[in-house]
Amino acid sequence: MxxxxxxxxxxxxxxxxxxxxxxxxxxxxxxxxxxxxxxxxxxxxxxxxxxxxxxxxxxxxxxxxxxxxxxxxxxxxxxxxxxxxxxxxxxxxxxxxxxxxxxxxxxxxxxxxxxxxxxxxxxxxxxxxxxxxxxxxxxxxxxxxxxxxxxxxxxxxxxxxxxxxxxxxxxxxxxxxxxxxxxSRSFAVALTASTTPGADRPGFDLPEDEIEVGVGIHGEPGRSREKMRPADEIVADMMAAILADHRDLGSGSDAIVLVNGMGATPLSELYLVYGRVAAILADHGVTIARNLVGDYVTSLDMAGCSITVCKAEESFVHLWDAPVRTPSLRWGI
Amino acid sequence: MxxxxxxxxxxxxxxxxxxxxxxxxxxxxxxxxxxxxxxxxxxxxxxxxxxxxxxxxxxxxxxxxxxxxxxxxxxxxxxxxxxxxxxxxxxxxxxxxxxxxxxxxxxxxxxxxxxxxxxxxxxxxxxxxxxxxxxxxxxxxxxxxxxxxxxxxxxxxxxxxxxxxxxxxxxxxxxxxxxxxxxSRSFAVALTASTTPGADRPGFDLPEDEIEVGVGIHGEPGRSREKMRPADEIVADMMAAILADHRDLGSGSDAIVLVNGMGATPLSELYLVYGRVAAILADHGVTIARNLVGDYVTSLDMAGCSITVCKAEESFVHLWDAPVRTPSLRWGI
CATH class of the missing domain: 3.40.50.10440 (Dihydroxyacetone kinase; domain 1)
Known part of the structure; x- marks a missing residue:
C-alpha cells in the first residue's frame, strides 16, 4: 500500500x-x-x-x-x-x-x-x-x-x-x-481495511463483495461480515442498531448528528449517507438540531463511515454553537 | 470497488x-x-x-x-x-x-x-x-x-x-x-486511481510500486509513470516543477499554499507533505502567509495529493482572511 x-x-x-x-x-x-x-x-x-x-x-x-x-x-x-x-x-x-x-x-x-x-x-x-x-x-x-x-x-x-x-x-x-x-450512540461500517504506514498489506482481509458491519476505528471486527448492498439498506441497519440502543431518543427529541468518514470515503458518499440518516430520524420524530459531515475520527485510509447520534439537551446545542478555532473544526472566530 | x-x-x-x-x-x-x-x-x-x-x-x-x-x-x-x-x-x-x-x-x-x-x-x-x-x-x-x-x-x-x-x-x-x-501554480501526484460510481474497476491501472506524476483531477495522465519513492523525494520533484514555472516567485515573496488531498489520502500524510513544502519554500526565501491542508479539490477516492502555490499580493491575503461561511470552508462567522 x-x-x-x-x-x-x-x-x-x-x-x-x-x-x-x-x-x-x-x-x-x-x-x-x-x-x-x-x-x-x-x-x-x-x-x-x-x-x-x-x-x-x-x-x-x-x-x-x-x-x-x-x-x-x-x-x-x-x-x-x-x-x-x-x-x-x-x-x-x-x-x-x-x-x-x-x-x-x-x-x-x-x-x-x-x-x-x-x-x-x-x-x-x-x-x-x-x-x-x-x-x-x-x-x-x-x-x-x-x-x-x-x-x-x-x-x-x-x-x-x-x-x-x-x-x-x-x-x-x-x-x-x-x-x-x-x-451518544455510534455505529460504523467498513468497505475496506486500513493499512498502517510501513505495513505491506491491510490490517484485515475484506473481499471485494463484503463489508465489515460494526467495525472499530482500528479495524477491530464488528458484529458480522456481510455482503455488500445498497447504501440505503446499510444505513437502515446502522440506524436500527443505534435506535434500538438509544431508548430515550424518542419522538420530539433533538439530536446532534455526525456522519463521519473513516478516511478514504468521498464526501459525496458521506452526504448520501447523511440524507438517509436524516430521513430515518425524521420518521422517528427526531429533529436534527446540528450536524457535521466529513472526516473527523478516521482509521487511516479505511473506506467506510460511522454515524453518531447524540440526544441533544438545549445546553448541548448552545455549547456546540460557541466559537471554536482549531485546525479541523472552526466557526465563529 | x-x-x-x-x-x-x-x-x-x-x-x-x-x-x-x-x-x-x-x-x-x-x-x-x-x-x-x-x-x-x-x-x-x-x-x-x-x-x-x-x-x-x-x-x-x-x-x-x-x-x-x-x-x-x-x-x-x-x-x-x-x-x-x-x-x-x-x-x-x-x-x-x-x-x-x-x-x-x-x-x-x-x-x-x-x-x-x-x-x-x-x-x-x-x-x-x-x-x-x-x-x-x-x-x-x-x-x-x-x-x-x-x-x-x-x-x-x-x-x-x-x-x-x-x-x-x-x-x-x-x-x-x-x-x-x-x-498560482499546481502539481499533483496519484498513488492510486479513482473509481467512478457504478464502474467495477479504477479509471486507470497503476501498479503497486508506481505513481502517476503530474496526474489530473480526472485521472488524466501526467508527465510520467514513475517508481514509488520516499515522500520527501516526491515532494521535491513536485516543488521543482512548480518553482521552475513560477519565475516571479523569488526570495522575499509571500505565498498562499494549498496541500490538497485527492480523496483517499489520510490527513497525517498531507501534513507530512506540507512540512516538506514549507521547508523547500523557506529555502527559497518564500514566506507562507497562509495555508490550507486537507481535501478540497478531490478526484473521488484517488489516493494522492496536489500542491498549489499562489504568489500572494497583500490584497490577496487580506481577502483570504475575510469571513467565509460555506459547508467546507468557514472562518470568522
Whole structure:
C-alpha cells in the first residue's frame, strides 16, 4: 500500500512537524509528542486534554485550539500514548483550575490515563476523567472491555471544551462531557481495511463483495461480515442498531448528528449517507438540531463511515454553537 | 470497488439531497442541479458562479455561501454541466451587478460556460469569465487545450468571492480572480486511481510500486509513470516543477499554499507533505502567509495529493482572511 512517507519510523514525527508548520496557533513538541495551544489557556479556565493512538486524524491534535482541547498527546499509530506524555500535557496546560482527560475506552488508553491522573494528582494537578464509550456495535472487542469510544469523542471535546472556555468549573465541565457521552450512540461500517504506514498489506482481509458491519476505528471486527448492498439498506441497519440502543431518543427529541468518514470515503458518499440518516430520524420524530459531515475520527485510509447520534439537551446545542478555532473544526472566530 | 450508493444513476441526486438536508443555508435544486445560498446574494453585490463535473467534492457546491460562491452547478461525475444549468444559476443569483463565471480549463466546461455567458447576455445578465489553468504538469491533456484547472480554483473562489462580498464591481472582481489564477501554480501526484460510481474497476491501472506524476483531477495522465519513492523525494520533484514555472516567485515573496488531498489520502500524510513544502519554500526565501491542508479539490477516492502555490499580493491575503461561511470552508462567522 503506497503512502506519502519517508520511513515508517519517522512517519509520526514528520507528520507532526508539518502540523506545527501549518498551524502557528499550535505548539507541537515533536520529541515529547505533546500538542498545545501556542497562547496557552486563559487564566482560571479548566483545560481539556485528550490523546490516543495516531491514525485517527484530525482527532485529537486537529481539535486543539480555542474553545476545544487545550492539549493532545498522540501515540504511535493505533497505540496508546504513555502516561509521561499525558502528564507533560496536563502540566503544560493546567491553570490551577484542573484538567479534564477525555479518554476513549480502549484498555491501553484507560490504563495509561489512569496512571497519568495519579501522577498528576501527586503533582497537585486536579484531574477528572471523561470516558467515551459510544459504539453500540459490540460489548467487548479486541482492545476494549466494554464499548469502544469513537465518534462521540468529537462531540465531547467540542461541547465540554466550550464549557471550559466559558469558565465552568472542573466538576461541571467533566459532568457535561459525561452527559454528552451518555447521550451518544455510534455505529460504523467498513468497505475496506486500513493499512498502517510501513505495513505491506491491510490490517484485515475484506473481499471485494463484503463489508465489515460494526467495525472499530482500528479495524477491530464488528458484529458480522456481510455482503455488500445498497447504501440505503446499510444505513437502515446502522440506524436500527443505534435506535434500538438509544431508548430515550424518542419522538420530539433533538439530536446532534455526525456522519463521519473513516478516511478514504468521498464526501459525496458521506452526504448520501447523511440524507438517509436524516430521513430515518425524521420518521422517528427526531429533529436534527446540528450536524457535521466529513472526516473527523478516521482509521487511516479505511473506506467506510460511522454515524453518531447524540440526544441533544438545549445546553448541548448552545455549547456546540460557541466559537471554536482549531485546525479541523472552526466557526465563529 | 465498493461505494455507498444505491444505483449509479441515482448517486448524484442522492448525494445532493444529503447536502441539502445537512445545510439549510443552501438551497439545493436537485432536478435542475443548481445549488444556491438560501438567503440569496445581498443587493448590489456581484455573484460568483462555478461548476464542473462532480467527483471533486467539496468543490464546488461545498464552497457556496457567504463570502465565496453564490451558486454552483454540478455536472454528472467528471462531466461538464450543461449551459442551461449555468444559465439557471446565473439568473437565480444575479442582483443586477453581474455574474462572474469561475471556469476550470477543460474543453467541455469552457465550451458550455461560453454558451451560457452568451445566453445570459441575451437575457441582460452581465457576465465575466475567469478561466483557471494552474496545473503546470502538462500543456495539453485528455480533456484540455492548454493547462488544466485544479487547486487554484479554490483560491480564486475564496479571494474573488471576498471581493464580491465587500462590494467590488464586476470588472474588479473578475480581475482579482484572474490575478489569483495568474499567480498560482499546481502539481499533483496519484498513488492510486479513482473509481467512478457504478464502474467495477479504477479509471486507470497503476501498479503497486508506481505513481502517476503530474496526474489530473480526472485521472488524466501526467508527465510520467514513475517508481514509488520516499515522500520527501516526491515532494521535491513536485516543488521543482512548480518553482521552475513560477519565475516571479523569488526570495522575499509571500505565498498562499494549498496541500490538497485527492480523496483517499489520510490527513497525517498531507501534513507530512506540507512540512516538506514549507521547508523547500523557506529555502527559497518564500514566506507562507497562509495555508490550507486537507481535501478540497478531490478526484473521488484517488489516493494522492496536489500542491498549489499562489504568489500572494497583500490584497490577496487580506481577502483570504475575510469571513467565509460555506459547508467546507468557514472562518470568522
Amino acid at each position: 503506497k503512502k506519502f512517507l519517508n520511513t515508517a519510523d519517522s512517519f509520526l514525527a514528520d507528520s507532526l512537524a508539518g502540523l506545527g508548520a501549518a498551524h502557528p496557533a499550535l505548539r507541537v513538541d515533536i520529541e515529547n509528542r505533546v500538542v498545545t495551544r501556542s497562547e496557552g489557556v486563559a487564566d482560571g479556565r479548566v483545560a481539556l486534554v485528550s490523546g490516543g493512538g495516531s491514525g485517527h486524524e484530525p482527532l485529537h491534535a486537529g481539535f486543539v485550539g480555542d474553545g476545544m482541547l487545550a492539549a493532545a498527546c498522540p501515540g504511535e499509530i493505533f497505540t496508546s500514548p504513555v502516561p509521561d506524555q499525558m502528564l507533560a500535557a496536563a502540566a503544560a496546560v493546567d491553570t490551577g483550575a484542573g484538567v479534564v482527560f477525555v479518554v476513549k475506552n480502549y484498555t491501553g488508553d484507560v490504563m495509561n490515563f489512569d496512571m497519568a491522573a495519579d501522577l498528576a494528582g501527586d503533582d497537585g494537578i486536579r484531574v477528572e476523567t471523561v470516558l467515551v464509550d459510544d459504539d453500540v456495535a459490540v460489548q467487548d472487542s479486541t482492545f476494549t472491555a466494554g464499548r469502544r469510544g469513537t465518534g462521540a469523542t468529537l462531540l465531547v471535546e467540542k461541547i465540554a471544551g466550550a464549557a471550559a472556555e466559558r469558565g465552568d468549573g472542573l466538576g461541571v465541565v467533566a459532568d457535561i462531557g459525561r452527559r454528552v457521552n451518555a447521550a | 465498493k461505494k455507498f450508493l444505491n444505483t449509479a444513476d441515482s448517486f448524484l441526486a442522492d448525494s445532493l439531497a444529503g447536502l441539502g438536508a445537512a445545510h439549510p443555508a443552501l438551497r439545493v435544486d436537485i432536478e435542475n442541479r443548481v445549488v444556491t445560498r438560501s438567503e440569496g446574494v445581498a443587493d448590489g453585490r456581484v455573484a460568483l458562479v462555478s461548476g464542473g463535473g462532480s467527483g471533486h467534492e467539496p468543490l464546488h457546491a461545498g464552497f457556496v455561501g457567504d463570502g465565496m460562491l453564490a451558486a454552483a452547478c454540478p455536472g454528472e461525475i467528471f462531466t461538464s454541466p450543461v449551459p442551461d444549468q449555468m444559465l439557471a444559476a446565473a439568473a437565480a443569483v444575479d442582483t443586477g451587478a453581474g455574474v462572474v463565471f469561475v471556469v476550470k480549463n477543460y474543453t467541455g466546461d469552457v465550451m458550455n460556460f461560453d454558451m451560457a455567458a452568451d445566453l445570459a447576455g441575451d437575457d441582460g445578465i452581465r457576465v465575466e469569465t475567469v478561466l483557471v489553468d494552474d496545473d503546470v504538469a502538462v500543456q495539453d491533456s485528455t480533456f484540455t487545450a492548454g493547462r488544466r484547472g485544479t487547486g487554484a480554483t479554490l483560491l480564486v473562489e475564496k479571494i474573488a468571492g471576498a471581493a464580491a462580498e465587500r462590494g467590488d464591481g464586476l470588472g474588479v472582481v473578475a480581475d482579482i480572480g484572474r490575478r489569483v489564477n495568474a499567480a
